[in-house]
Structures are given as structure tokens and as C-alpha cells.
Amino acid sequence: MPSLTGLPLQIIATLVAVAAFAATMWLWPRLGGRSWRSWLGRLGAFFGTQVAVLVAMGLVANSYFGFYSTWSDLLGLDGSPGTVVDHQPGGKAVAVTGEQKMYSAQGSAQDRSGVIQQVEIHGAATGLTGTPAYVYLPPQYFQPAYANTRFPMLLALSGYPGTPEKLISLLQYPASTLKAIEAKELPPTVLVMMRPTLVGNRDTECMDVPNGPQVETFFTEDLPKAMSASYRVDDRPESRAVIGDSTGGYCAVKFALRKPDAYRSAIALSGYYDVHNDPTTGDLFGGSDQVKRDNDLLWRLRNHPGPPVSLLLATSRNEENYGPTQEMVAAFKAPTKLSTITLDSGGHNFHTWTREIPPALTWLGERLAAPGSAPATAAAPGSAAPGSAAS
Incomplete structure (x- = not known):
């Protein structure tokens, strides 16, 4: 698993966010109908892009400020005292x-x-x-x-x-x-x-x-x-x-x-x-x-x-x-x-x-x-x- 604060994970997350945004822009005209499938498609594209952007921003901020250094630290798995x-x-x-x-x-x-x-x-x-x-x-x-x-x-x-x-x-x-x-x-x-x-x-x-x-x-x-x-x-x-x-x-x-x-x-x-x-x-x-x-x-x-x-x-x-x-x-x-x-x-x-x-x-x-x-x-x-x- 890539490091939580490593540059490779930040690059991957950023590329995913950019790809999600580009895919949303490309698919949006096709999702312009009034059917329930079109509504679900628009909601999925919108929230998927938002989540991808927030994850990318969160990883960059975490790397800069050092809030969580490892996946186990983020998930609260390191519970033993020092x-x-x-x-x-x-x-x-x-x-x-x-x-x-x-x-x-x-x-x-x-x-x-x-x-x-x-x-x-x-x-x-x-x-x-x-x-x-x-x-x-x-x-x-x-x-x-x-x-x-x-x-x-x-x-x-x-x-x-x-x-x-x-x-x-x-x-x-x-x-x-x-x-x-x-x-x-x-x-x-x-x-x-x-x-x-x-x-x-x-x-x-x-x-x-x-x-x-x-x-x-x-x-x-x-x-x-x-x-x-x-x-x-x-x-x-x-x-x-x-x-x-x-x-x-x-x-x-x-x-x-x-x-x-x-x-x-x-x-x-x-x-x-x-x-x-x-x-x-x-x-x-x-x-x-x-x-x-x-x-x-x-x-x-x-x-x-x-x-x-x-x-x-x-x-x-x-x-x-x-x-x-x-x-x-x-x-x-x-x-x-x-x-x-x-x-x-x-x-x-x-x-x-x-x-x-x-x-x-x-x-x-x-x-x-x-x-x-x-x-x-x-x-x-x-x-x-x-x-x-x-x-």
C-alpha cells in the first residue's frame, strides 16, 4: 500500500480527480434527460467528482501538516500506549x-x-x-x-x-x-x-x-x-x-x-x-x-x-x-x-x-x-x- 504522506499517492489522487472532472464534463450532455437513470447519473458524476477532489486536497494537506503519518494512524488501529x-x-x-x-x-x-x-x-x-x-x-x-x-x-x-x-x-x-x-x-x-x-x-x-x-x-x-x-x-x-x-x-x-x-x-x-x-x-x-x-x-x-x-x-x-x-x-x-x-x-x-x-x-x-x-x-x-x- 502506498505511503499516506508519499508523493506517489498524492499524484495518483490528483490524476483521479482531474480524470473524474473531465469525465463529468464529457458525460454531462448525455445525462441531460429527465429519466431516473439520467438523474442518478448526474448525481453520481457530481458527487464522484466532489469526493475525488476532496480526497486529493486532503492528502496534500495531510502531507503538509502531518496530521496522519500512516494508514493505521488514520484508521485508529494504533491504539496501544507508548x-x-x-x-x-x-x-x-x-x-x-x-x-x-x-x-x-x-x-x-x-x-x-x-x-x-x-x-x-x-x-x-x-x-x-x-x-x-x-x-x-x-x-x-x-x-x-x-x-x-x-x-x-x-x-x-x-x-x-x-x-x-x-x-x-x-x-x-x-x-x-x-x-x-x-x-x-x-x-x-x-x-x-x-x-x-x-x-x-x-x-x-x-x-x-x-x-x-x-x-x-x-x-x-x-x-x-x-x-x-x-x-x-x-x-x-x-x-x-x-x-x-x-x-x-x-x-x-x-x-x-x-x-x-x-x-x-x-x-x-x-x-x-x-x-x-x-x-x-x-x-x-x-x-x-x-x-x-x-x-x-x-x-x-x-x-x-x-x-x-x-x-x-x-x-x-x-x-x-x-x-x-x-x-x-x-x-x-x-x-x-x-x-x-x-x-x-x-x-x-x-x-x-x-x-x-x-x-x-x-x-x-x-x-x-x-x-x-x-x-x-x-x-x-x-x-x-x-x-x-x-x-
Whole structure:
């Protein structure tokens, strides 16, 4: 069977579409009668041509954007979760597995499933506002046994130009988080779901843009402070982690490598490791080659001391980031710890990422600090505080 993203299949589909259009034009005068056969012939020619054109356009778009890389990925036959492999120079690999189940959070059932709150997060240092954003509070947050407990925090970032709603409906982060908590694979954790862009539709790649928006500072300084002030969230860096797909994955790894006192664990699903200016980003570097290098994650691994963080990079053998991921594996050094999930097949799409999230949360559960004691003045469950408004 020809490759789903290969040029031969696109050429064949295009030729079929052109042939269908030409055949329709040639046959149309012959189908001009009023009989039921003429009506069926016209309908068949019309819809056949439409389907052929849409298939050709879909194949070209899929090849360009990488939504589905294989036929099994398109048909949903690759249903098994990924396997985490820990890497150590000259060391032995350890494998961990997980799985996914469906879940829909209901505010009226907070005692057993938790609550999702829509919030705005205002950055005191940057003046930026994260909206729309969602906070998932696990059921333990409302239980008397945890009344004096501060919880670890996981920041989940969408890709660009994704929305945080898709993190709930398609990637099902609250469902997967709850399942991992119930299986004791993850400590009770507060989940924050956002998109990586904070200034309209500009793709800032989570950078502190010279003379521009300080997006990295918002996510690494403003957000942790706002969450610990508004919720019973632990303010220790080892109690904070970040996960993201595509652009969100790049941001996640960058936060850990550049600001290890903000996040000690980071997970990238189909992430990339360097950025370039394009029409959606504008000028990210202010003309500075040094700024560009500092945001090249492979360059940082090779040229900076290893920070004390844990990284998990997810890829598949037919994704564009497969080769760069292997370079990241080869470049890291202690005390940085690096693990990977490598699927045999997958694509740059939600179906692939839902296979990777469960084992990623299991991996995180072995690294994220457990809930700790909260001071007597801690904010009430789900209450808002200066710098953050919940709605």
C-alpha cells in the first residue's frame, strides 16, 4: 500500500480527480434527460467528482501538516500506549507503561471526580494575562484529609494555534490525570491548562521577546506565584512540572532547561527543539544571534552545564522530530535526566498524543514531589487571590 504522506499517492489522487472532472464534463450532455437513470447519473458524476477532489486536497494537506503519518494512524488501529525508556550514558533502560480511559469532569461530583474551573491568570511581573485558562482540582483537594495539604502542579500547554478547550475535550488531560491519581501512579495534582500564546494570535514560542512580550517570564515566574497564592499549590520547583504538544512541547522543555527553579520536570509530545522567525512569530530575536542560540535547546544541551531536571521526549519513528530527538538523547549530560517514548508509528495529531499521555503521567508520578503540608494561612479551596481571577 502506498505511503499516506508519499508523493506517489498524492499524484495518483490528483490524476483521479482531474480524470473524474473531465469525465463529468464529457458525460454531462448525455445525462441531460429527465429519466431516473439520467438523474442518478448526474448525481453520481457530481458527487464522484466532489469526493475525488476532496480526497486529493486532503492528502496534500495531510502531507503538509502531518496530521496522519500512516494508514493505521488514520484508521485508529494504533491504539496501544507508548513505552517510556530512561536513558543513561552507558546505562540500562527501564520501561514503564500506561493506558487511557474516557472521562468527563462534572462540577457537581467534586467528591469523586474533582472540578474544572475557568480562570484568568494575571502576571504581576509581565503585565500579561493568561486567558482562557482552566484549572482542574482533583477530588482530594476537597477532602477533609487533605485540608492542610499543598498539591503539586502540572501545567499543560496546547500547540499553536491550539486552544485549552482541546486539552480537555480531545486530549482529555483531566480524565487521564484522575485515572493516574486513582491508580496511585501520580500524586494528587492540580492541573493548569493553557495555550502557549498570550498576545492575540502571535506565536511567541514562549520567549521573552526583546522589547516585546515576556512570555517565558509569565510562565516561569508569574504563573507559579499566582497559582500558589490562589490555590493550595506547593511552591517548590520539584513540585511543578510542565507538559505540552508541538509548540507546547518546545515550551515545556525550554522552561526546564532555562529555568530549572520553575519546573523540575518537562514532557514534550511531538515537540521541536529550536525556533525560527516566520509570519506567525514576527521578530523573536531582536536581531540577536545569541538570543536565538539561547532558545535552541539542542545547543543548550551541548554548550551549557546540565541542569538538575528530568525530561521526557515523545516521538514516533516516522515523525519529523525523530532525528532531532535522537540528537537530544545523545547530547544530554548529568545531572539532567532524559527519557523517551518512541512509537513505531504515529503523527502530529491528537490520536498519537492520547497514546503518549498516560505513560507520560506515570513517568511524572515517579518524579513529582508528593503533596506537602500547607501553612495555616493557605487560600481556601478554589478561591481566587490577587493576581488571579476564577470564573
